[in-house]
Amino acid sequence: MTDDRTHRIAVRDLTLAYGQTRVLDALTLPIAPGKITVLAGPNGCGKSTLLRAIRRLLKGTAGQVLLDDVDIAKMSGKDLALKIGLLAQNPSAPGDMSVEELVRLGRYPHQTMMQPWSPRDAEAVERAMAGTGVAELRTRPISSLSGGQLQRVWIALVLAQETDVICLDEPVNHLDIAHQLECLDLVARLNREHGRTIVLVLHDLNLAARYADELVFVREGRIAARGTPTELMSASLIGEVFGVHATIITDPVHGSPVCIPASRSSAPKAAAEKVAEAV
Amino acid sequence: MKPRTAALAWPVSATYAGLAVVLVVVMAMSLTLGYRIYSLDQVYRALFAFDGTDTSVIIANLRLPRAVVAPMVGAALGIAGVLVQTLSRNRIASPDTLGLNAGASLFVVMASSVLGVSSLMGLSFAAALGALGAALLVFGIAATAGGLSPLRIVLIGVTFAGLGHSVVEVVLTTNEAQMQQLLFWLSGAFVDRPLALAANGAPFMIVGGLVALVLSRALDALQADDSTAASLGVPLFIVRGAAFLSVSLLTGASVAMAGPVGFVGLVVPHAARWLVGLRHSRQIVAAALIGAIYATAADVAARFVIYPIEAPVGAVTAVVGGAMLLILLKRRAA
Known part of the structure; x- marks a missing residue:
C-alpha cells in the first residue's frame, strides 16, 4: 500500500482544556502516514488526550486536527469512523457478549439502514478474527477470556472497522510481558502487511523504542521532541522529559x-x- | 442466568415461532381460564359469532380486553426493559428502578386529588405524562451532574422513585375518599380495562417499538463503553435521547393501560438475551414476545393464587421478579 492510499493526519496548533486546566497547548504534530508513531511522556502530559483529540472524542478550544487537509471538526461522525479507528484505554462490554458479537460492532460505520449486514461485513469480521487469532473463540462469552485473549478481541473489533488509521490508547496495560509482546507484534504486523498508519500511546519506553518508527515525547501539553527511537533515546532528553x-x-x-x-x-x-x- | 457458551443450534426464526406459539396458548388460556372455565368453542362463539348469551357477554367484555391488554403491556415493558438496561449498562435497571412507574403514579394521584380527574382515560393520560416527566427529570439530572454514568442514572432513579412513592402515600393518607379507586389503579391490573384504552395506547407502543428497532445497531455498539461507541461513529447524545423517547412512550402507554406493573421490564430482557443473544434487533423482538407471554401468564396465574379472589397481577409479577432480582444480585450479574 502506498502513501497516497493512506490518510495523512496533522495536528496544528491544537489547544485543549478541561475547564481551566490546559491539557494541550498549541500542539503541532504531523503523523507519518503508513508508519507506527508512539506517543510517550510522563503521566498527565496530555498524550492520551492528544490521541482522543485525533479521533475527535475530544474537541479542542483552538487549532485543528487535519485529515488529508480537511479539518475533522467539519467531517461527519460516520465518515470519520470509516477513516480513523480507536481502541480506548480499558474498553468494556457486557461479560456475556460473545467474541463474535463484539467484533461485529466494528462494522457499525459500514452499515446502513437499507443494508444492515452485507457479505462484506461478514468477511471483514472473519478476516479480523482470523488476523488476531480469535476465530476459534467466537462463541465464547468475553468474560471467560484471559487478559491477552480479550485484548486481541478488542483489536479485532478495531480491525473489523477497516480504517487506514488505527489509534490505540495504552493497549498493553495490565498485560503480562508475553501478552504485551504478542499484542504489539500484532500491531506491527498490521502496519507492515497492511500499511495501516498506527498511533500508539505506550508507557514503557523500551517497548516504545522497539516498535516505533517515529517516537514522540509529549510534556506539559507540548511536543518535547520527535524523531526515530535512536535519535530520541538519549540520557539528556529522557532526563528532561521524564525527570x-x-x-x-x-x-x-x-x-x-x-x-x-x-x-x-x-x-x-x-x-x-x-x-x-x-x- | 448462565452466560451462553455456544451459538444457538437452531435459527432465530424458530425461536420467534416457538415464542409466538406459546403466546397464542397463554392468550387462549387467558380467554378460557378464570373463576369460570369456558371451552374454546364458547370463546369462538363469543368473539366471532356473538349470540348475546351471558357467557358470550362475559368473554367479549371481560376476558377479551384482558387477553389483549396484558400481552400489549408485557411486550411494551419488555422492550422498554431492554432499552433501559442497555442505556444504563446495568442489568438490574428497569423502567421501575428508573422511577418511571413512580412518576406515573405520582401524576395519577396528583391529577385525581388536585385537578379532580376521575375518568380512566384522564388518569391514563396523566400516567403517561408522569412516566415521560420522570424519564426527563432523571436523565436531565444525571446528564447535568456529570455524564450519563450507569450507576448515577440508577441512583437518581431509585431516589426519585422513593420520593415519588412517599408523596403518593402522603396524598393518599390525606385523601381517603379517593383511596379505594386509586389503590386499585396503583397496584397494576389488567382487570376492567376497556378495549378503548388499548386502542389509545397502541399507536404509542408501536412508535416506541419501531424507534427501538431503528436504534438497534447503535444500541449494540452502546453496550460497549462510551469511547468505543463514539469511535465507531455512534452519535451518543442523539441515540440516547431517541432511546429515552422510546422508553417513555412504551412505559407511559403501558402504565396508562394497566397501571404500574412492576418487574416485567427487569426480568424479561434477561430471558431474551439468554434465548437470542445480545444483538438488539433480536433482543427487542424476543423481549416483546417474552414480555407478552409473561404478563399474560401472570394475569392468568393471578386468577388462581388466592382463588376465588383475584390477586393484583402486579403482585404476581413482583413476587417472581423480586425473587429473580435477588438471584441476579447474589450472582453479581449486575
Whole structure:
C-alpha cells in the first residue's frame, strides 16, 4: 500500500482544556502516514488526550486536527469512523457478549439502514478474527477470556472497522510481558502487511523504542521532541522529559535503544557505568 | 442466568415461532381460564359469532380486553426493559428502578386529588405524562451532574422513585375518599380495562417499538463503553435521547393501560438475551414476545393464587421478579 492510499493526519496548533486546566497547548504534530508513531511522556502530559483529540472524542478550544487537509471538526461522525479507528484505554462490554458479537460492532460505520449486514461485513469480521487469532473463540462469552485473549478481541473489533488509521490508547496495560509482546507484534504486523498508519500511546519506553518508527515525547501539553527511537533515546532528553537519570544502551537482540532508569535510592552512577562497560 | 457458551443450534426464526406459539396458548388460556372455565368453542362463539348469551357477554367484555391488554403491556415493558438496561449498562435497571412507574403514579394521584380527574382515560393520560416527566427529570439530572454514568442514572432513579412513592402515600393518607379507586389503579391490573384504552395506547407502543428497532445497531455498539461507541461513529447524545423517547412512550402507554406493573421490564430482557443473544434487533423482538407471554401468564396465574379472589397481577409479577432480582444480585450479574 502506498502513501497516497493512506490518510495523512496533522495536528496544528491544537489547544485543549478541561475547564481551566490546559491539557494541550498549541500542539503541532504531523503523523507519518503508513508508519507506527508512539506517543510517550510522563503521566498527565496530555498524550492520551492528544490521541482522543485525533479521533475527535475530544474537541479542542483552538487549532485543528487535519485529515488529508480537511479539518475533522467539519467531517461527519460516520465518515470519520470509516477513516480513523480507536481502541480506548480499558474498553468494556457486557461479560456475556460473545467474541463474535463484539467484533461485529466494528462494522457499525459500514452499515446502513437499507443494508444492515452485507457479505462484506461478514468477511471483514472473519478476516479480523482470523488476523488476531480469535476465530476459534467466537462463541465464547468475553468474560471467560484471559487478559491477552480479550485484548486481541478488542483489536479485532478495531480491525473489523477497516480504517487506514488505527489509534490505540495504552493497549498493553495490565498485560503480562508475553501478552504485551504478542499484542504489539500484532500491531506491527498490521502496519507492515497492511500499511495501516498506527498511533500508539505506550508507557514503557523500551517497548516504545522497539516498535516505533517515529517516537514522540509529549510534556506539559507540548511536543518535547520527535524523531526515530535512536535519535530520541538519549540520557539528556529522557532526563528532561521524564525527570529521571537514565543510561541508554543498545538492545543486543533487537538493536533498538534501551533505557535503564536509575533508582533514586541506590547508587546509580557506579552501577550505570558498570552496565555501560559490560555492553 | 448462565452466560451462553455456544451459538444457538437452531435459527432465530424458530425461536420467534416457538415464542409466538406459546403466546397464542397463554392468550387462549387467558380467554378460557378464570373463576369460570369456558371451552374454546364458547370463546369462538363469543368473539366471532356473538349470540348475546351471558357467557358470550362475559368473554367479549371481560376476558377479551384482558387477553389483549396484558400481552400489549408485557411486550411494551419488555422492550422498554431492554432499552433501559442497555442505556444504563446495568442489568438490574428497569423502567421501575428508573422511577418511571413512580412518576406515573405520582401524576395519577396528583391529577385525581388536585385537578379532580376521575375518568380512566384522564388518569391514563396523566400516567403517561408522569412516566415521560420522570424519564426527563432523571436523565436531565444525571446528564447535568456529570455524564450519563450507569450507576448515577440508577441512583437518581431509585431516589426519585422513593420520593415519588412517599408523596403518593402522603396524598393518599390525606385523601381517603379517593383511596379505594386509586389503590386499585396503583397496584397494576389488567382487570376492567376497556378495549378503548388499548386502542389509545397502541399507536404509542408501536412508535416506541419501531424507534427501538431503528436504534438497534447503535444500541449494540452502546453496550460497549462510551469511547468505543463514539469511535465507531455512534452519535451518543442523539441515540440516547431517541432511546429515552422510546422508553417513555412504551412505559407511559403501558402504565396508562394497566397501571404500574412492576418487574416485567427487569426480568424479561434477561430471558431474551439468554434465548437470542445480545444483538438488539433480536433482543427487542424476543423481549416483546417474552414480555407478552409473561404478563399474560401472570394475569392468568393471578386468577388462581388466592382463588376465588383475584390477586393484583402486579403482585404476581413482583413476587417472581423480586425473587429473580435477588438471584441476579447474589450472582453479581449486575
